[in-house]
Amino acid sequence: MKNRFLKAIFVIALIFAFFASCKPKNSSNAVSGDAASKVYVAPGKYDEFYNFVSGGFSGQMSVYGLPSGRMLKVIPVFSVDPESGWGFSEETKPMLNTSHGFIPWDDAHHPEMSQTNGEVDGRWVFINGNNTPRIARLDLKRFKTAEIIELPNSAGNHSSPFITENTEYVVAGTRFGVPGDYEDGDVPINTYKENYKAHISFVKVGKEGEMDIAFQLRLPAVNFDLSHAGKGKSHGWFFFSCYNSEQANTLLEVNASQKDKDFIMAVNWKKAEEYIKDGKGKKEKAKYAHNYWDEKTHSAVSEMKEDVLVLDAMELKDICYMIPCPKSPHGCDVDPSGEYIAGSGKLAALIPVFSYTKMLAAIDKKTYEGDYNGIPVLKYDAVLHGEVQKPGLGPLHTEFDGKGNAYTTMFVSSEIVKWDIKTLKVLDRVPTYYSVGHLMIPGGDSKKPFGKYMVAYNKITKDRYLPTGPELTQSAQLYDITGDKMQLLLDFPTIGEPHYAQAAPADLIRNNGQVKFYKIEENQHPYVTKGEKESKVVRNGNQVHVYMTSTRSHFAPDNIEGIRVGDEVYFHITNLEQDWDVPHGFSVKGAKTAELLIMPGETSTLKWIPEKVGTSVFYCTDFCSALHQEMQGYVRVSPKGSATPLTYSVGTNMPAVK
Amino acid sequence: MKNRFLKAIFVIALIFAFFASCKPKNSSNAVSGDAASKVYVAPGKYDEFYNFVSGGFSGQMSVYGLPSGRMLKVIPVFSVDPESGWGFSEETKPMLNTSHGFIPWDDAHHPEMSQTNGEVDGRWVFINGNNTPRIARLDLKRFKTAEIIELPNSAGNHSSPFITENTEYVVAGTRFGVPGDYEDGDVPINTYKENYKAHISFVKVGKEGEMDIAFQLRLPAVNFDLSHAGKGKSHGWFFFSCYNSEQANTLLEVNASQKDKDFIMAVNWKKAEEYIKDGKGKKEKAKYAHNYWDEKTHSAVSEMKEDVLVLDAMELKDICYMIPCPKSPHGCDVDPSGEYIAGSGKLAALIPVFSYTKMLAAIDKKTYEGDYNGIPVLKYDAVLHGEVQKPGLGPLHTEFDGKGNAYTTMFVSSEIVKWDIKTLKVLDRVPTYYSVGHLMIPGGDSKKPFGKYMVAYNKITKDRYLPTGPELTQSAQLYDITGDKMQLLLDFPTIGEPHYAQAAPADLIRNNGQVKFYKIEENQHPYVTKGEKESKVVRNGNQVHVYMTSTRSHFAPDNIEGIRVGDEVYFHITNLEQDWDVPHGFSVKGAKTAELLIMPGETSTLKWIPEKVGTSVFYCTDFCSALHQEMQGYVRVSPKGSATPLTYSVGTNMPAVK
Structure with missing residues (x-):
């Protein structure tokens, strides 16, 4: 055990030593003069690309515009x-x-x-x-x-x-x-x-x-890490990287880093479909x-x-094949032609590129070096197209520009390396700040990359922005890749962890039937209220259903009496607006839940169990008009068993004139 | 009732008619050529200002950099x-x-x-x-x-x-x-x-x-809306705007818009302190x-x-005084000198500016027009410094640049109007896109505005950005206010509703003792684990406390056995790192809670009640090193009443060599 531990530490030390020597020379902050105008999207103008970025540990997805780096929405x-x-x-x-x-x-x-x-x-x-x-x-x-x-x-x-x-x-x-x-x-x-x-x-x-x-x-x-489907000629296959071929169950940083090579697994999913069809x-x-x-x-x-x-x-021996890949591979990326598969061993100092054609031939000839738990292992050299030498340290992920070039992130040496898919020659390298994980080129993992921009999604931020205490934003960097050399244009902070991303030209999405509001006549919510006159409050045992409408600038009803402590009150709010960008919000004081944000034509339900006798209030939380602040109402909560009759109204429950 | 309703509708119709006629002539998207360079903050460079923006209905606060409009953090x-x-x-x-x-x-x-x-x-x-x-x-x-x-x-x-x-x-x-x-x-x-x-x-x-x-x-x-303290000469006073002086309880959009004037209430809080001291x-x-x-x-x-x-x-008649203010006032803003109080009646077509000196004189001379529920009402003319005429429609909020100018948002006519505090003359107006609520000038509600920029926080977005379905981002607009005329520089989308904001020069905060990590030796969490050797798992009835540490790139312990279905398992993770920007994350498969994001030196606790027999996993959710993906562990969950002994380890629970 001790020996394995020491060996692993030695390997890691070696890697970091190498890192020091291969840090790119041009690691300055230099940005050429036209960067500002390249990323500036004037007020009222649109970005060129939608950029869909995972929130990582936020669990959400965020939508940015490129090249501005402005966040348009968190979904x-x-x-x-x-x-x-x-x-x-x-x-x-x-x-x-x-x-x-x-x-x-x-x-x-x-x-x-x-x-x-x-x-x-x-x-x-x-x-x-x-x-x-x-x-x-x-x-x-x-x-x-x-x-x-x-x-x-x-x-x-x-x-x-x-x-x-x-x-x-x-x-x-x-x-x-x-x-x-x-x-x-x-x-x-x-x-x-x-x-x-x-x-x-x-x-x-x-x-x-x-x-x-x-x-x-x-x-x-094993631990499967990343994957990509074949395309074009390799359609019908899927490739998965895996690490921990040691199958260690503890201290993986040491015990899953023992072997010099783990695997990229090739899956013949057309074959799997046949087996399914055959009842296997x-x-x-x-x-x-x-x-x-x-x-x-x-x-x-x-x-x-x-x-x-x-x-x-x-x-079933002919669905999956293991391709040896140095060392703890992360990225597993298929080029636009479908011929080349780049493996990125995160503890390796080279990038192996495999050939789909050679793989088929090796499978055909059973050029195996053995098997791994029953799965045939192909010979490395038989499948290899070639290796990118000295690309940097800690290769993680590769995308393509559609012009024959590949771009690979280097986590350990904090850089992106551009290389030629066929010749495997390194063409350019740029530093990233700091410790880049994935990168993204619009369409860069498809058959038709759109190119133009490349974005690095970084793991460490440190001093790149104004400090915000111990917790810092995570960050992306935008590069222009239209020329021979990559040009850094912009740092932009992100929400959550920008783990990976996709992007598409704006027109592909914005001209593809965007919904601006929901048609009220098509609303089939069981508690919809399609007009203010239909609004009502119905008691069913201790359940109370409020059929409520919202329009600029009132709720109907806005005075409700006869609710009792312990009731289950369901506010079903239908937003009657039929125009873009007129949501209404709804909240109840003291409710143990969040607000509702109700899109035009939609019905949403807030559940509230009142616990206190007295008067509660509700109001619109989304500034909707000049009289938004007046969009509110009162609910009278009586004790359990109270005889206060259930009443509801809007505009009529006025005090008697004295 | 019907008459009041019709009257209100007539008033609102009039307002909207006026809106059509007063839309600013220069309402184009024109941005002069230097805007791009004015807002561009090159990679690695810092923004000039921290901008603290409320998330409105998100319930959070977000921190932006100005002039870039980049969001640095959501708190x-x-x-x-x-x-x-x-x-x-x-x-x-x-x-x-x-x-x-x-x-x-x-x-x-x-x-x-x-x-x-x-x-x-x-x-x-x-x-x-x-x-x-x-x-x-x-x-x-x-x-x-x-x-x-x-x-x-x-x-x-x-x-x-x-x-x-x-x-x-x-x-x-x-x-x-x-x-x-x-x-x-x-x-x-x-x-x-x-x-x-x-x-x-x-x-x-x-x-x-x-x-x-x-x-x-x-x-x-009444419905209190906004407020601001006196300053300088008016220190000791506080001013609150209020609407619904009608005290209506239903359909406020009509019933709280009956009176031509509501109030700004002046509070002599030094007097209130005296009464408190006197036991009142x-x-x-x-x-x-x-x-x-x-x-x-x-x-x-x-x-x-x-x-x-x-x-x-x-x-107690001499704490509060009502100052009549047209109509349904929102903003209530005191200029840097403390002499002038601008009231913004959101249904008014002028801005009344009150004089603190005149107010004191009026109180002194009891220049009252009567009382409102026992609170003296001062005469409008006796307190008025003057009115800004034809500023636009729907004035909401005013801030100051420290050079004698005021900037007021106009919700209904979607513009910002710059005016001279003393002469009350309108100096400039710019359109906003659309329906601006609050605005913000750094320090603009203090005695010492920093000026330079003004930001409009808008309520409606519509077509300003690439569409994102029915729900759109809310938005801010950045203006340069260093010249005579305001210059629009940038539209930037925001998270939540950017309701109001503050800003300060970056150096004031970043040089003021920013904490980069928490010192582990000062950690007094009752379940802290200050070193890996102290990590342990302790059972106390059906409560199990896991004293766990995290460092790059493992948890200790990472193999735990002897947990039973229905146990209350508390994972107390101490992040042992002592460097900036090295949080670790922690999550458990199937746990009905969120992740932990643990800052260096901090201890955080995740509670998990396992419901299934079997093996669960945990891992680090924040990409922390080249071996982050290996930072994981297993928990064996046995049935209720099982005799599996409680064990825990890291690196030693290896299978016997065969």
Whole structure:
């Protein structure tokens, strides 16, 4: 044990020593004079690109404009959002349901846009929940989370939700080996190699985007990290990086860094489909939530699934193949042609680039060096296109500009390196501030990159912005990549952790049927109130349903009496406005919940259990008109068992004139 | 009733007609060529000003840099924040406690910086919670919420937390009349005029910033809206705008807009202090939470207060005076000299400016036009310095540049108007996009404005940015005010609702003892683990306390066995790092809570009640090193009553070598 520990420390020390010697020489802050005008978007003008950035540990997704770096919206996904009532309103609560019950948070790493023919199509963005494994789909007509599906037999859904070239599937590979959900997981942790397994989920995406787990592959308990689908000639294959091929269960920083090579696993998913068709899949018990948003009722629905189809890739020998890859690979990136697969070993000092054509030939000739827990291991040299030499230290992730160039982030040496895909020659390098993780080129992981900009998403900030105490913003850096040399244009701070991102030209999304408000006549919410005259308050036992409307600048009703302590009061507010950008907000003093932020034409529900006798108040929280401040109301709360009759009104409950 | 309704509609129609005719002629998007370079802050360079912007209905406060408009941080205040664990960790939960219990949200409107001698001093920012009335104090050494105090006898704490010139007090005036908390509030709502009252709280601020309600003034149930303290010559006075002097209880958009004039109320708080000293205050029962953050234990403490001292301003005739002000006044802004008080009647088409000197003379001579529910009403003309004629429509709020100029926002006509405080002449006007609420000049409500920039915080966005579905970002606009004419420089989107803001030169804060990390030797958290060797797991009945450490790149312990279904497991994580910007995150699969984000030297606690037999995982959520991905661990959960012994380890629980 001690020896292994010392060896690992020695390796790490070596890496850091190398780091010192390979720090780029041009690591200055120099920005040429035209950068200001290149990133400035004048008031009222539009950005060129939408940039969808994961919030990382915020659990949300944020939308930026490029090149300005301005944040246009945070879309709540996996975490509750008091601002919009996400996870607090009765309609949104089911979206955060899981097999563990309601969970108010997750860790969202990788946004991936839907594709058609390998090109970004602007319909949806998928994003993974890492902690309690899930995938969400966001609808880009409404900029709203439309669906969330949980993943059984998994923990740490990291290598997700990457996508096939016609959005046939999004995938999810477990980062942590775990006992299967329906096995007896009460086993000693140090029986990891026997009792723990990894699973990869292939989630089918329907025409309207609806998700369903088509099948899972059972695999040895390595830690899957990232993935990318083949494209063009390699369509039908999927590539996953994995580390911890040691299958260590403790102190992984040492014990999962023992081997010189881990793997990129190639999955022949067309073959897997055949096996499924041939009935080789085993239907196993499982429990996972499938939640979706119903636009007609403005409400989420949560269903619990009971089984999943599993293929054992260790038994069916020709679905998966292991390609050796130095060392603890992170990125696993397929170039626009589909021929080249770049592996980024985060503890390596070179970048291996594999050839799809050579891989097929090696599989054909069974050029194996052995097997790994039943999975054939191809010979490194047989699959290798070549290695990028001395790219820097700690390669993590590569994207492409569509002009034959690749751009790889170097975490340890804090730089981005541009290299030629075919010749593997390093063409340029720029420093990043500091410790870059992923990078993003618009369309840079598709068949048709849009190029122009590259954004580095950094992990460490330190002194880059005005200090804000111990906790600092995380940060992105925008580069112009139109010339031979990369040009730093802008540092822009982000919300949460900008883990990974996608981007698309603005017109692809803004001209694609953007919804500006919801039509009130199409509202099928069971508690909708389609006009002020229909507003009412109905008691049903200790449940009280308030059918309320909001318009500039009053609620109807705005005086309510006859509520009793301990009642379950449901305020169902229908925003009657039929114009863009006229939400109303709604809150109740002392309610143990957040506000509602109700879009025009929508109905939302706030649940309140009054605990005190007296008068409570409600008001509009979203400044809606010159008389917004007057948009308020009173609720009289009487003691339990009180005989105060239930009454409600607007404008008529005036004192008698004296 | 019908007549009053029609009259109100007629008034509103007139206003909108006038709006059409007074739209500024220069309402183009024209931005002169140097704007880009004026707002560009090159990578690695610092912004000139910190801009503290309320999140409005997000309940938080955000920190921007000016002139870049880049958001540097969101500081969680009144709302839970899954990203940082605010309101989820055991340590932070007490901060959101109230007399109603734990509340996960509020509506935060007005940040106000602490002052010394009437000048911004960079120590703290106060901000109000509107919905469940509270005031928070944020510490600018740590950029963290340090204290929250609840306000009894109140609802809708809007005119808050404005400040006296040596931070003697922050104030809070209720926006809604309510029955007192300990009165019988179960009264018909239409007895509003008899049974409902307004209260204004004077909250004493101690040397370390600690808050305590010194006294409340009981007042007729008008709706207090905004306020500002006197300064210089008018130190000792406080001014509050109020609307709904009609004391209407329903359909306020009509019924609270009946009178041509409402009031600005002048409060002689030095006089109130005398009455308190003389024992005129009545100690009344009350229940309100006082929560503060203990930096030593890295934990919040919540105490429940039981009484409050009340002065009845309707009985004690010489504390408060009403100054008539047209119409439904919002802003109530005192110029840097302390002589002039600008009232902004949101339904008015002029801006009355009152004179402090004339007010004193009028009080001295009892130049009253009568009384309002026992409060003397001064004659309008006797107090008036003059009126700004035709400033635009819907004046809301005024700040000052320290050069004799005032800048007033016009909500209805969407513009900002610059005028001369003494001559009352309009000097310039610029359009805003759209419907501006508050504006902000750095130091612009203090004795020493810093000038240079003015920011408009707008209420409506529409087409100003790339569309994002029905819900749009809210927005700010930055203007250069160094010349005679205001120059629009930049539109920047904001998070939440940018209701109001403050700003200070960067050096005032960044050179004022910024905390970069917490010293581990000063950590007095009861469950601190000061070194990895001290890490342990202790069972106490069904409570299990995990004393865990985090360092790059492992947790200790990282293998835990002997946990049982239904246990209350407390993970107390101490981040042992002692460097800036090395937080670690912590999350547990399936836990019904958010992550922890633990600053260096800090201890935070995640509570988890396992519900399933099997293996759970935890990992670091904040990318901390090249081996961050390896920073993880396993917990074995056995059935209730299981005899699996409690064990814990790091690096040693390896399988026996075969």
